[in-house]
Amino acid sequence: MKVFWAFIKKEFFHILRDRRTLFILIGMPIVQILIFGYAVTNEFKGANIAVYDQAQDESSLDFIHQLQASGHFQLVQNLQSPGEIEAAFQSAAIKMAVVIPANFGQHLYPGQSTQLQLLTDGTDPNTAVTLTQYAGLIIQQFQHQGRAERQAPPILVENKMVYNPALKSVYLFVPGVMALILMLVSAMMTSLTIAREKELGTMELLLVSPLPPFLIIAGKVIPYIILSLLNALLILGVGVYVFGVPLIGSFWLLIGVCMLFIVLALALGILISTKAETQQAAMLVSLMGLMMPTILLSGFLFPIESMPLLLQWISKIIPAKYFILLLKDIMLKGSGWYYIWTESLVLFGMAFFLLMASWKNFKIRLT
Amino acid sequence: MRTVLILVKKELLQIFRNKSMLPLLTVIPIVQLILLSYAASNEVTALNLAVLDEDQSTSSHRLTHKFTASDLFILKATPTSNEEAMALIEMDKVDLVIRIPSQFETGFLKREKTSIQLLANAINGAKGGLASGYASAVIQDFGKNLSLESLASPQQESMRQGGIEMTYSNWYNPSLDYKVFMVPGILGVLVIILTLILSAMNIVREREIGTIEQLNVSPIKKYQFILGKLLPFLLIGLGLLAVGLLAGKLIFNTPMVGNLGLVFLFCTVDLIVVLGLGLLISTFADTQQQAMFIAWFFMMIFILMSGLFTPIESMPEWAQWLTYPNPIAHFVSVMRLVLLKGSDLADVGQHFWTVGLLAIAFSSLAVVSYRKTA
Numbered sequence: 001m002k003v004f005w006a007f008i009k010k011e012f013f014h015i016l017r018d019r020r021t022l023f024i025l026i027g028m029p030i031v032q033i034l035i036f037g038y039a040v041t042n043e044f045k046g047a048n049i050a051v052y053d054q055a056q057d058e059s060s061l062d063f064i065h066q067l068q069a070s071g072h073f074q075l076v077q078n079l080q081s082p083g084e085i086e087a088a089f090q091s092a093a094i095k096m097a098v099v100i101p102a103n104f105g106q107h108l109y110p111g112q113s114t115q116l117q118l119l120t121d122g123t124d125p126n127t128a129v130t131l132t133q134y135a136g137l138i139i140q141q142f143q144h145q146g147r148a149e150r151q152a153p154p155i156l157v158e159n160k161m162v163y164n165p166a167l168k169s170v171y172l173f174v175p176g177v178m179a180l181i182l183m184l185v186s187a188m189m190t191s192l193t194i195a196r197e198k199e200l201g202t203m204e205l206l207l208v209s210p211l212p213p214f215l216i217i218a219g220k221v222i223p224y225i226i227l228s229l230l231n232a233l234l235i236l237g238v239g240v241y242v243f244g245v246p247l248i249g250s251f252w253l254l255i256g257v258c259m260l261f262i263v264l265a266l267a268l269g270i271l272i273s274t275k276a277e278t279q280q281a282a283m284l285v286s287l288m289g290l291m292m293p294t295i296l297l298s299g300f301l302f303p304i305e306s307m308p309l310l311l312q313w314i315s316k317i318i319p320a321k322y323f324i325l326l327l328k329d330i331m332l333k334g335s336g337w338y339y340i341w342t343e344s345l346v347l348f349g350m351a352f353f354l355l356m357a358s359w360k361n362f363k364i365r366l367t
Numbered sequence: 368m369r370t371v372l373i374l375v376k377k378e379l380l381q382i383f384r385n386k387s388m389l390p391l392l393t394v395i396p397i398v399q400l401i402l403l404s405y406a407a408s409n410e411v412t413a414l415n416l417a418v419l420d421e422d423q424s425t426s427s428h429r430l431t432h433k434f435t436a437s438d439l440f441i442l443k444a445t446p447t448s449n450e451e452a453m454a455l456i457e458m459d460k461v462d463l464v465i466r467i468p469s470q471f472e473t474g475f476l477k478r479e480k481t482s483i484q485l486l487a488n489a490i491n492g493a494k495g496g497l498a499s500g501y502a503s504a505v506i507q508d509f510g511k512n513l514s515l516e517s518l519a520s521p522q523q524e525s526m527r528q529g530g531i532e533m534t535y536s537n538w539y540n541p542s543l544d545y546k547v548f549m550v551p552g553i554l555g556v557l558v559i560i561l562t563l564i565l566s567a568m569n570i571v572r573e574r575e576i577g578t579i580e581q582l583n584v585s586p587i588k589k590y591q592f593i594l595g596k597l598l599p600f601l602l603i604g605l606g607l608l609a610v611g612l613l614a615g616k617l618i619f620n621t622p623m624v625g626n627l628g629l630v631f632l633f634c635t636v637d638l639i640v641v642l643g644l645g646l647l648i649s650t651f652a653d654t655q656q657q658a659m660f661i662a663w664f665f666m667m668i669f670i671l672m673s674g675l676f677t678p679i680e681s682m683p684e685w686a687q688w689l690t691y692p693n694p695i696a697h698f699v700s701v702m703r704l705v706l707l708k709g710s711d712l713a714d715v716g717q718h719f720w721t722v723g724l725l726a727i728a729f730s731s732l733a734v735v736s737y738r739k740t741a
Contacts, residue, residue: 020652024660028667035668039686040677047680089538090710092700115532122537123707125410125545126493127678132535133500139533140507157503158484162456167492169677192656279656292399296406301676303494306410311402325459332490333457 003211007219014193015223025189025227029181029235036173037243044130047095050077050088055104063142067098072134089121096120096131107143163332174239175327176300178232179261179320183294185228186262188286190221190269195282198273213362221266228262229255248334257330257340260347261323267354268319274361294320322347370587374595375602382565382599396557396607397614403553404619407676408545414498417444417461419452424472430483430509434465439501456488463487463498465506475513539622539707550621551702552675554611558634559641559695560670562604564662566645570596571658574649593734597642604638605631625705629712633701636722640694643729650736669695697722 015022049067053060067073077088079097088094099117106112118135120128164171197203206216236254239245247254268290276282295301297311298320304312315321322343329335329343382388418431434440443461446452452464466484474481485502489495540547573579582592608631615621644665652658672679672686673695679687690696697718704710712719 018657020657021660024664028664031664032667032671035671039682039689040671041681045681090704090708091714092704092710113532115534118533118535120535120537121708122540122543123548123703124678125537125540125543125548128537128540128543130500133504135535136504136533157506158482159499159503160484160486161489161492161495161499162453162486164489164492164495167489167496169492172491196656283656283659288395292402296403302407303411303491306408306412308405311406328490329457335457339457 003209004215004219007211007215008222011193011220011223015227025185025231026234028184029177029231030238032177032181033170033174033235033238034242036177037170037239040173041169044072044127044134046072046074047127047131048076048093049073049096049098049131050079050085050094051075051098051100052079052082052085053100054102055100057105059105059108060100063100063104064098066142067135067138070134070138072131072138085119094121095124095127096135098135168243168245170239170243171245171332172300172328174235174243174245175324175331176298178235178258178327179298179300179323180291180294181231181235182228182258182262182323183265183290183320185231186221186224186265187269187272187290188283189227190224190266191272191276191282191286192279194220194270194273195276195279199278217270217362221270224266224269225262228265229258232258232262245331247331249330249336253337254327254330257323257326257344257347260344260351261319264319264347264351264354267351267358271354271358271361274358274363293318297321298324300324319347319350322350370591371594371598374587374591375598378595378599379602382603392561392603392607393610396561396611397618399557400550400553400611400614401618404546404550407549407553410545411439411494411497414440414463414501415443415461416440417446417452417455417464418442419446419449419464419466421469422467422471426472426475426513427467430465430467430506433505433509434502437505440505452486456486459488461488462494463502465502475510539624546619547621547707548703549675550615550619551706552673552699554608554615555698555702556670556673556675556695558604558607558611559637559698560666561607562600562638563641563645563666564659565603566597566600566642567648567652567658567662568655569600570646570649571652571655574653575655589737590734593646593737597639597646597730600642600645601635601638604641605634608634621706623706624709625707626709626711629715630702630705633705633715633719633722634698636719636726637694637698639726640722640729643726643733644694646733647729647736650733650738669693672696673699675699691721692725694722694725 051064051067053064064075068075073096076093077084079085079088082099085097085099088097097119099119101114101116103114104116105114107114116139118132120131122128161167194203197206207213209216211219232255236247240247269286272282272285272289276285293314297304297307297315297318299315300320304315304321307315326340326343326347329340333339416434418434420427420431431442435442440463444455446455446464449466452466455461456464464484464486466486468482468484471481471483483506485499487495487499487502537543570579573582587595612623612627612630616623645662648658648661648665652661672682672690672693674690675695679690679696679700682690701715701718704715
């Protein structure tokens with residue numbers, strides 16, 4: 001046992017000696033969660049628009065005023081000719097142009113109608129859709145003015161945003177960053193450190209030592225388990241205390257799920273290191289095989305439902321997908337065991353399989 | 368000049384001697400371009416819906432039908448109690464629950480205020496917002512038609528005719544295809560990232576292997592050395608851009624309205640910034656692993672704040688300022704502006720100025736901090 005402790009200590013020295021990497025391993029989750037929390041957001045905060053007003057009458061001015069008063073649109077340009085629309089789009093000055101026809105005032109008279117044209121910058125589809133929706137709503141309100149009492153009151157729609165009333169994007173990103181960082185620290189770092197020992201030739205020294213191979217691997221991964229848990233707590237702390245992400249469910253259930261995922265990631269790391277001979281190979285495999293899928297296909301940045309079927313199928317074998325689902329269930333919904341056992345079982349099965357695979361592939365002889 | 372050319376030749380020979388380099392520079396970026404373009408979509412194509420109909424009247428059935436008739440909503444369940452509805456949301460079976468209260472129809476016909484509840488699963492805030500936005504629009508539309516029918520006296524009939532008809536068209540991307548938006552941006556990011564990693568690892572590798580000593584003692588000037596190290600990667604970066612544009616055209620039929628020369632010109636200036644940064648990283652890193660991690664750290668920040676996935680306009684003011692020194696942010700917007708909208712030099716002039724200044728700043732910093740001594 002004493003030898004084992006000495007071994008763990010040695011591994012800790014390895015990690016602590018490389019200050020720059022350590023700094024990045026601790027700093028990266030914090031910076032990422034801060035960026036996600038503050039800067040990366042899909043929230044619509046208003047857009048610049050231009051108006052080509054051919055009517056220039058009281059009614060059209062009133063309408064333009066209402067567009068601005070909604071807070072969703074900032075009028076930055078009054079266009080004089082239709083040709084100016086294209087130029088305004090090209091210089092990225094506006095996101096939408098509103099073309100008001102000369103007979104705009106006609107809509108006030110019964111039996112008459114007029115056509116209002118919205119031109120959006122379709123290069124960004126989401127913004128384009130949002131802008132048309134908001135503008136449509138304002139146009140509707142504008143029309144209903146002054147005749148509201150003659151009609152039945154419109155149906156009131158009560159919106160309730162379950163689990164995330166303020167629609168904050170950070171709710172989604174905290175679980176995502178956790179999965180990403182745990183993958184990075186547990187899987188990538190483990191595979192790198194074993195590959196490094198192989199590259200430097202020190203692996204041979206370890207293998208001829210009196211420690212059984214199982215303890216060698218255990219000693220290698222225990223420091224990374226601690227580092228991973230530390231990172232998980234750090235991300236959780238920033239999420240909860242800085243951004244007010246709720247933690248409704250059981251804290252210990254959450255830690256348990258994190259441990260399960262860490263073990264799974266470690267098994268992946270060991271499996272990679274049994275195959276990779278050099279650090280560069282280990283790095284490439286981890287980046288392409290682990291990080292990319294975790295970022296893209298785990299449903300963390302992009303909803304899986306909107307992907308093509310092939311990618312949806314691939315996403316079913318990405319462990320991070322299940323981990324993120326579990327985290328969301330526990331943190332945001334406060335789900336208990338009843339709701340999460342399927343995902344937990346999948347993760348458990350994956351972890352078991354990977355551990356067995358790396359156990360089988362681990363060679364105690366060098367070729 | 369001859370010395371520099373010889374160095375460039377040596378560098379290119381060395382890079383491409385590695386057999387895995389050519390596929391790494393052609394196949395992998397194209398695979399990534401395809402994968403990313405398909406995966407990176409914030410498009411909401413389908414919303415799972417549950418209707419909790421406590422009214423069970425003709426009107427409530429018609430409203431339900433109006434939802435199922437649209438392509439966007441898929442009716443997954445018709446729960447009978449609030450608890451059942453909440454459980455559906457909790458288990459992620461549905462994205463949205465519409466609760467039609469009893470007395471909905473009678474209330475509406477009596478012209479009292481009626482209300483409908485929408486419960487949206489908002490863990491993905493953007494999706495939740497969009498879901499309830501679409502649903503509200505459907506309900507409002509329904510209410511308008513219903514009220515017109517119930518009040519169909521001649522006088523009101525004429526009133527229905529009057530009004531504003533709204534038409535809209537989405538320029539540059541009429542079908543609102545998300546891939547049109549993403550491909551140019553992703554392409555830009557791939558070019559920048561690969562160039563950054565390759566250049567950051569290069570000098571560190573020479574240091575790790577020990578060959579940097581030989582370069583340091585050779586009779587070449589510092590600027591010649593740095594030019595010799597940067598030019599090959601500049602060429603590789605531009606080559607990548609050419610390959611990527613071709614792939615974008617052939618695979619995705621991405622519109623390329625603008626002047627491609629302008630794109631390459633901007634890419635050159637932008638790559639100088641990136642190469643300066645790569646050189647800086649390699650001056651400060653001792654091992655390839657470190658260089659890799661530092662490069663990755665910066666890339667993560669650059670990409671997330673580049674406006675590739677989420678619009679820069681949505682960021683808070685201070686974060687928008689932080690995008691000025693971000694070479695990826697400029698490249699992503701220039702690619703989109705020029706390729707999709709055909710913006711000219713004057714339109715993207717501001718990006719050119721900023722990146723030009725950055726190029727001067729970074730490359731002089733890199734030159735100053737590089738030491739020919741070990």
